[in-house]
Amino acid sequence: MEQKAYEELKARIFDSIWRNLDPLEEEIENNEALPYDKLFPLLREMGAFGLRIPEEYGGLGLTVSQYIDIIAEFSKIQGGIRVVVHVHNSMASALSKIANEEQKRAVLPGCAVGEKSVAFALTEPDHGTGLDLGTTATREGDHFIINGRKHLITNSDFASHFIVFAKTKADKSEDSVSAILVERDTPGFTIEALPETMGCKGGEHGVLTFENVRVPVTNLLGEEGKGVYQLEEALEISRLYIAATSLGTAERAFDLSVEFAKERKTFGKPIGERQAIQRYIAEMGIDIYALRNMIKDAAKKWDSGKRIPAEASMCKQFGLEAVGRVTDRALLVFGGIGYTRKYPIERLYRDARLNWLEEGPPTIQYMVAAREFLKGYRWEE
Ligand SMILES: Cc1cc2nc3c(=O)[nH]c(=O)nc-3n(C[C@H](O)[C@H](O)[C@H](O)COP(=O)(O)OP(=O)(O)OC[C@H]3O[C@@H](n4cnc5c(N)ncnc54)[C@H](O)[C@@H]3O)c2cc1C
Structure with a gap:
């Protein structure tokens, strides 16, 4: 635009x-x-x-x-x-x-x-992710027959379509996973709710069950067997969005902390005049400044047509660590009142925890970044 x-x-x-x-x-x-x-x-x-x-x-x-x-x-x-x-x-x-x-x-x-709306159906309760998936899509004439279970699928309460990752080959080879578009009301496809989450409350992250769900082969997304590559590309940019989420949550906790530090008085002085609190504020600022600039750099590279697997995973990982530190410091600045719902600090703290999990936990981010570095990748301007 x-x-x-x-x-x-x-x-x-x-x-x-x-x-x-x-x-x-x-x-x-x-x-x-x-x-x-x-x-x-x-x-x-x-x-x-x-x-x-x-x-x-x-x-x-x-x-x-x-x-x-x-x-x-x-x-x-x-x-x-x-x-x-x-x-x-x-x-x-x-x-x-x-x-x-x-x-x-x-x-x-x-x-x-x-x-x-389109939801993303990858994670499974009975199997790992990627080549370890247990959901199968078996070709029968002009249809795939899908069987398996997914869980934690966000927006499952209102999504009209689901990008379902399933095995179109029985082995664990690189070309065994495909992405297939499944419409909500397809016979054999049922959706149940999971219990409420720790933070980011309100949305649904349902359990999807596929029992002999017949889907036309024309619903295949891209080429058969290319699911893992499609997954990597979709998650790459989505990881950067999660980093931006960490940034926003951290900035809010920071702004509220700065305000509070100026207002709250103990022993006749605002707590913001104490070195201990100033250090918390400075540490929050350092994390936010670094994260903002990392994200900006990675976004600029993506917009210029480059792939950014290492940058996206580094931003996602640094972002969740930064927002973890910032919301933690914010609770320290607020003292006991921050633990209550009088201020949004306790909610920001809970909401931020989702950033550890969405689009892959830390182990995956380390793996992706290290893989790129070991292949010889180095960041460039
Ligand atoms: C609120 C919420 C919304 C979500 N929305 C979606 C969604 O819309 N679509 C979707 O598909 N998923 C979604 N997820 C799932 C999310 O992406 C996964 O929970 C996350 O990637 C971790 O996968 P898992 O739960 O299967 O954990 P597991 O794979 O069971 O991992 C558990 C722990 O074991 C470690 N681990 C697992 N395997 C290995 C290994 N081989 N080597 C070393 N360590 C390993 C992990 O790092 C982790 O610490 C959502 C999750 C939440 C909480």
């Missing part, structure tokens, strides 16, 4: 985030449910469902550098809302890369206006 139009859009979205969405926090945290009847019209009005969808399919076509600032702002308010927006945009943008023209025309315009 052209820069001037983007700045206007960003100002409108930021205004709506704080004026319309932030006030929903208490209701969501109390009910542990997102009020979709209020939330969806607001998100549609802001254009939040079309942020990362190309303009030719009715979306806003933001670059990654542009989107980063917006998803970071969403991560300052109640986390369940951020999760809906993040997963919707990540998956619609992944589909716009891996689907054929007919598949894109069928799904993306609906996604851009929030009438359809």
Whole structure:
């Protein structure tokens, strides 16, 4: 999107985030449910469902550098809302890369206006991820027959389509996994809810069961057996979005801490005048400054057409460590009152914990970054 139009859009979205969405926090945290009847019209009005969808399919076509600032702002308010927006945009943008023209025309315009949504079905309760998947898609004439189980699948309560990763070959070879688009109401496909999460409350991360689910072979996304490569590309950019989420949550905890340190007085002086508190504030600032610049650099590289597996995993890993330290320090600045719901600090602390898990735990980020370095990769300007 052209820069001037983007700045206007960003100002409108930021205004709506704080004026319309932030006030929903208490209701969501109390009910542990997102009020979709209020939330969806607001998100549609802001254009939040079309942020990362190309303009030719009715979306806003933001670059990654542009989107980063917006998803970071969403991560300052109640986390369940951020999760809906993040997963919707990540998956619609992944589909716009891996689907054929007919598949894109069928799904993306609906996604851009929030009438359809694509969820990502990879993780399994009975198997590991990638080549270890247990879900199978067996060819029978013009159909795949899908069997297996997935869990923790975000937006499963409203998604119209699911990108399902399944084994199209029985062995563990590199070309044994394929990505297949499955529509919500396909016979044999059932969805159940999981118990509520620690943070980012409200959204659903369901259990999907596939029992002899017949899907036309035309629903194959890209080439058969290329699922692992598609997965790596989709997760690469999604990891950068999680880093931006860490940034937003950390910035909110930082801003609240700075304010509090100026107001809270002990022994006749604001606690911000104590060196111990100043050190916490300075440490938070260092983490945020470093993270912001890492993300900006990686986003710029992606927007210029480069692949960024090492940068994305480093940003994701540094981001979760940074937001962990910052929300921890924020609790120390606030003292006991920070542990109560009087301030959003305890929620930011809980919401941030999801960043350890989404798009792969730390072990995976270390593995991806180390693999790139051992292959000879070095960062460049
Ligand atoms: C709120 C929420 C939303 C989510 N949304 C989605 C979604 O929309 N779609 C989706 O597909 N998934 C989703 N997930 C799943 C998430 O991506 C996974 O939970 C995460 O990647 C970890 O995988 P796992 O749960 O299978 O853990 P496991 O693979 O069981 O790992 C458990 C621990 O063992 C370690 N481990 C596992 N295997 C190895 C190994 N070979 N070597 C060394 N260490 C290992 C891991 O690092 C981890 O510490 C979501 C999770 C949460 C909590």
